[in-house]
Amino acid sequence: MNLHEYQGKELLNSFGVRIQRGIVADNHKKAVEAAKQLATETGTGWWVVKAQIHAGGRGKGGGVKLAKSLAEIETISENIIGMMLVTPQTSAEGKKVNQVLIAEDVYYPGDNEPEEYYMSVLLNRATGKNMIMYSTEGGMDIETVAENTPHLIFTEEIDPLIGIQAFQARKIAFNLGLSGAALKEMIKFVTSLYTAYVESDASLFEINPVLKTSDDKILAVDSKVTLDDNALYRHKDLAALRDLREENAIEVEANAAGLNYVDLDGNVGCMVNGAGLAMSTMDLIKQSGGEPANFLDVGGTADAKRVETAFRIILKDDNVKAILVNIFGGIVRCDRVAQGVIDAYRNMGDAIKVPIIVRLQGTNAVEAKQLIDNSGLDVISATEFQEAADKVQEVLA
């Protein structure tokens, strides 16, 4: 689950990580109020208006603007709220902006030049340990840094049984070239950040940039936070932050029905049991000249109700020209799945207007094929994987 920037920052702050302060607003009037309040609380004279969507690169699409007066806050917020923001990470039509974060200006002049750094916390899958990845090259796309100047990216792996140690936080601060008050601030920043990561069961923290202000404070100017869905059961407060408007509506519906579904751009829908087989089925669709319209794992119980729900979800996508059902029956018997497909088909009446290819293999596959073939329905049966692919090719031709 992803958080908005403002939610991520509040989470960090609750663990003692210093952040660029801000107040979220969902219309331009509230934005002006937020700016006034922020000026009182922080003394900021300027503000940054930041579109809150689940995608990076917002500045590039015009979703982050500096406002030097309350009048500017009003016009900028009015322009941004409701816009379709297109960034390098969104689709071509972009994402609708429902709210903006009015944030204090932290790049104020002072004794030193402000400096930007990069920092993330994530799992190193190769070792099974969490690591802090950081760089002196803040404020830029980290993939670009990795490509052009990989020697400027450092990592620090943390022992899961003892957690982050003081020497590790010091090392990070020194590697970033800090000294004096900023060094102390960074040590606290890093330690709190790692604690927040572990305690909130996050799977990614990306703070880009981390800022050293002109008066040597270290703070998070942005936040990208991804939480582990499997751990949300023990973080009810964080689970409540989920913003369904940011997610694909069909995926939300599918998940609510207990189906593991990912929406894709192709023309052949598929319904499969098991994630690996589902991915393989998508691959086979492609090799048959089609493009997968979705990933859908129906899980172990492919009964009539579940099959019907899955059909309805797949058919919400108008691009779907055919549906391939691929079930390897193990514990779940193929004849029961076949009956499920037949019942679902009959229940749905005329709702199904595309050819359906059903491939059932494993327990009672022969009986299942007979059931399908004798049903009188417009369902094409297959038993071998390649045979199913060939039939997809035929119906697309």
Place this chain on the structure above:
Amino acid sequence: MSVLVNKNSNIIVQGFTGGEGTFHASQMIAYGTNVVGGVTPGKGGQTHLDKPVFNTVQEAVDKVAADTSIIFVPPAFAADAIMEAAAAGIKVIICITEGIPVGDMVKVKAYIENKDCRLVGPNCPGVITPGEAKVGIMPGFIFKKGNVGIVSKSGTLTYEAADQVVKQGYGITTAIGIGGDPIIGTTTKEAVELLMNDDETECIVMIGEIGGQLEAEAARWVKANGNKKPVVGFIAGQTAPKGRTMGHAGAIVGGADDTAQAKMKILSENGIHVVDSPAKIGAKVAEILK
């Protein structure tokens, strides 16, 4: 020979009396697997499926000499169950549970690092040595005895591969479902190594998917060890978009190096017989063993 589990394994079921545990334990027993008991805290002293129930894994080790455990404990408690098994001296721990928080598995991995045990999974279908022991949730009848070893991140794709191999007239030594989570106990390379050192295994089927570096690591190891046995490789997810989790928590393309295409290239470069279609796994095995 076979690897990990055989007819002499003394197997206990953790989460024995729950719905999943009961169902799959009865299937395992019906297959002929040597299930010696189970563990459900608070139900020690009872009998379930004609087998003794213990409160702790240690008790099962002491009383019925358990050396292998299969775990059906719900995700919130599964990490604890794995560590309990490791602490009690269980040698092979097979965790079926899907949905364990990654943070829990980070701790588990560190905890069992210096223990004398091997964890398989979590989020896996288990391990089967046909004709001897089914320690998992796979449909046993598909797996006929033979000389092909299978290593796979996916459940149904393992069944698919085994079915294709059997239909070509061959059979399986041991099939190891290593699991689809970001952190798993036995890596692809470790599972391949077990089969490479198994006298009966003449060919290995290695099924991977997008995300992580496990298949690449295994392929490099196979080559460094002189490609002693033929390995057939398949990587699922050639059409998966970047940055989306495809069912398995670990199946997500992060960068350019963990796509299916990148992995297939590395496998080929290291002498693995890569098939581009999941429908060709059995045929490729037959072509090699002919």
